[in-house]
Amino acid sequence: MNPDKCWSDLRESAQALKKRHLSELMADDSRFDTFSFSHDGMLLDLSRQRMLPETLDQLVALAEASGLKQKIDDLIGGSHVNTTEDRAALHTALRTPAGKPLVVDGKDVVAGVQATLDKMDNLVSTLHSGQWRGFNGEAIDTVVNIGVGGSDLGPLMTCHALSEFQPDNARGIDLHFVSSMDGSQLSGLLSRLNPATTLFVLSSKSFTTIDTLANAATARQWLQDASGLEVETILRHHFIGITAQPQKASEWGIPTQNQLLFWDWTGGRYSMWSAIGLPIAIATGMDGFRQLLAGAHSIDTHFQQAPFKENLPVLLALAGIWNINLLDIHAHAILPYDGRLAHLPAYLEQLEMESNGKSVRLDGTDSDHRTCPVLWGEIGPNAQHAFYQLLHQGTESVMCDFIVPAKRYTEQSRTLQEQHRLALANCLAQARVLALGDKALDADTAASAPPWKRYRGNQPSTVILLDELTPYALGQLIATYEHKVYTQAVIWQINPFDQWGVELGKKMATAMLDELDEPGRSGKLDSATQGLLDRINAQRHSA
Numbered sequence: 320m321n322p323d324k325c326w327s328d329l330r331e332s333a334q335a336l337k338k339r340h341l342s343e344l345m346a347d348d349s350r351f352d353t354f355s356f357s358h359d360g361m362l363l364d365l366s367r368q369r370m371l372p373e374t375l376d377q378l379v380a381l382a383e384a385s386g387l388k389q390k391i392d393d394l395i396g397g398s399h400v401n402t403t404e405d406r407a408a409l410h411t412a413l414r415t416p417a418g419k420p421l422v423v424d425g426k427d428v429v430a431g432v433q434a435t436l437d438k439m440d441n442l443v444s445t446l447h448s449g450q451w452r453g454f455n456g457e458a459i460d461t462v463v464n465i466g467v468g469g470s471d472l473g474p475l476m477t478c479h480a481l482s483e484f485q486p487d488n489a490r491g492i493d494l495h496f497v498s499s500m501d502g503s504q505l506s507g508l509l510s511r512l513n514p515a516t517t518l519f520v521l522s523s524k525s526f527t528t529i530d531t532l533a534n535a536a537t538a539r540q541w542l543q544d545a546s547g548l549e550v551e552t553i554l555r556h557h558f559i560g561i562t563a564q565p566q567k568a569s570e571w572g573i574p575t576q577n578q579l580l581f582w583d584w585t586g587g588r589y590s591m592w593s594a595i596g597l598p599i600a601i602a603t604g605m606d607g608f609r610q611l612l613a614g615a616h617s618i619d620t621h622f623q624q625a626p627f628k629e630n631l632p633v634l635l636a637l638a639g640i641w642n643i644n645l646l647d648i649h650a651h652a653i654l655p656y657d658g659r660l661a662h663l664p665a666y667l668e669q670l671e672m673e674s675n676g677k678s679v680r681l682d683g684t685d686s687d688h689r690t691c692p693v694l695w696g697e698i699g700p701n702a703q704h705a706f707y708q709l710l711h712q713g714t715e716s717v718m719c720d721f722i723v724p725a726k727r728y729t730e731q732s733r734t735l736q737e738q739h740r741l742a743l744a745n746c747l748a749q750a751r752v753l754a755l756g757d758k759a760l761d762a763d764t765a766a767s768a769p770p771w772k773r774y775r776g777n778q779p780s781t782v783i784l785l786d787e788l789t790p791y792a793l794g795q796l797i798a799t800y801e802h803k804v805y806t807q808a809v810i811w812q813i814n815p816f817d818q819w820g821v822e823l824g825k826k827m828a829t830a831m832l833d834e835l836d837e838p839g840r841s842g843k844l845d846s847a848t849q850g851l852l853d854r855i856n857a858q859r860h861s862a
């Protein structure tokens with residue numbers, strides 16, 4: 320079928336469905352059976368989406384008409400799907416098991432990936448066994464990852480999520496993450512660390528990101544001041560560089576033997592599976608890291624092989640398309656009901672908005688569809704005490720993703736198990752009330768309530784239920800979102816793998832730096848910027 324026809328069928332269905340409340344759709348006793356889908360320990364429940372079974376068929380028809388099957392094969396097969404940068408986007412190869420070669424641009428990328436994993440393995444063992452030593456011979460016991468965006472958020476989110484999976488031999492290593500350009504994280508941290516036992520991991524695909532290089536320079540200076548040693552010794556003992564630009568890392572001073580490399584076909588926000596994942600391997604051990612990769616690989620295979628009607632990433636994407644393009648919902652809340660997933664919203668903000676926050680199609684024309692919504696989130700129970708008021712009684716339609724593991728604390732105290740029960744109950748109750756509104760109450764109570772105690776409901780949500788939060792399950796979850804983003808990009812005909820939108824701001828900031836040192840140097844500025852600059856310069860130079 321032609322995509323235009325699919326869109327017009329969907330628009331017709333949306334007109335009819337906009338008039339129906341979720342409570343009406345959810346009155347169907349087979350709702351859960353029809354709208355829940357599972358694969359390998361993960362359940363995707365779309366029962367609270369404002370759709371009928373036939374809506375899903377129409378959305379699947381749209382995915383088929385958009386050529387998604389071929390596009391998935393192109394992605395995983397290593398075609399240059401990142402058209403504006405003329406390269407592949409092969410994060411799936413980073414989790415392909417050894418012995419499944421994939422030749423791209425004349426090279427077996429899987430062999431290269433496995434060789435890097437072996438190098439990571441060695442490095443992690445050296446650290447865990449106390450064999451990596453600082454400038455005075457003491458064993459390294461603290462690792463600070465310096466990076467930003469994709470070189471920070473994935474490892475940070477994962478290390479936090481999997482902190483309970485630390486193997487015994489990793490317990491001696493303290494891990495920290497530093498990203499903020501202004502040095503506030505680093506300055507607070509350095510005063511508490513021992514320079515002789517601290518190792519810095521500089522993570523930067525480009526090795527030109529000013530945020531990271533500024534933090535790295537401060538760390539290097541701190542070590543030089545503390546040790547009184549020459550810079551080469553400091554760099555050899557206290558710095559590892561992870562990058563796709565080895566020459567730039569060498570120019571900065573990272574010795575070759577301290578470099579871990581990845582490839583320009585790994586997008587920054589898709590890079591936690593590469594050497595950028597070193598902090599994860601340090602925290603969970605190489606076994607934990609390999610489990611994470613295995614979970615993601617299971618979803619890669621599912622994404623490529625499962626029929627769209629049973630394909631979790633495709634269905635998650637189609638629910639989004641339905642809400643954004645057909646029901647006009649442009650706000651999306653990510654609500655994990657598990658404190659270990661505290662950094663998941665920030666991670667998904669980058670993954671979704673940097674990938675699909677685009678308005679120009681692959682052929683250079685303007686998109687005629689709305690694309691990525693505004694996405695934000697928070698640990699669900701905490702958000703209940705912050706922004707849920709808007710979800711329940713505000714004027715905005717918001718789609719929500721509830722993410723929760725069924726099992727937790729099975730071998731821990733009764734009170735902790737009780738706390739998990741509490742989180743589960745809240746998750747289910749919130750998803751229910753957002754969908755049903757007043758209809759979740761008995762009819763008399765609802766009818767006698769004053770207006771400010773009424774609940775409109777009809778806010779659509781998806782529930783992702785993991786059996787348990789393990790490295791494998793987290794790998795599945797993140798890969799599901801990655802492929803969701805790709806599926807939506809295919810339907811919107813945009814390139815999810817570039818990020819030209821952030822480049823101009825970076826260039827302008829460099830010019831502004833000159834302006835702070837030498838006012839007037841960059842030529843005429845607009846009056847708003849000039850006014851602020853004058854005020855800042857007056858303050859900076861006042862006694």
Ligand code: F6P
Pocket residue numbers: 467468469470522523524525526527528531587588673818821
């Ligand atoms: O701000 C854009 C961006 O390029 C992200 O895409 C990327 O993850 C981040 O900066 C960090 O880049 P790098 O790893 O090259 O330092």
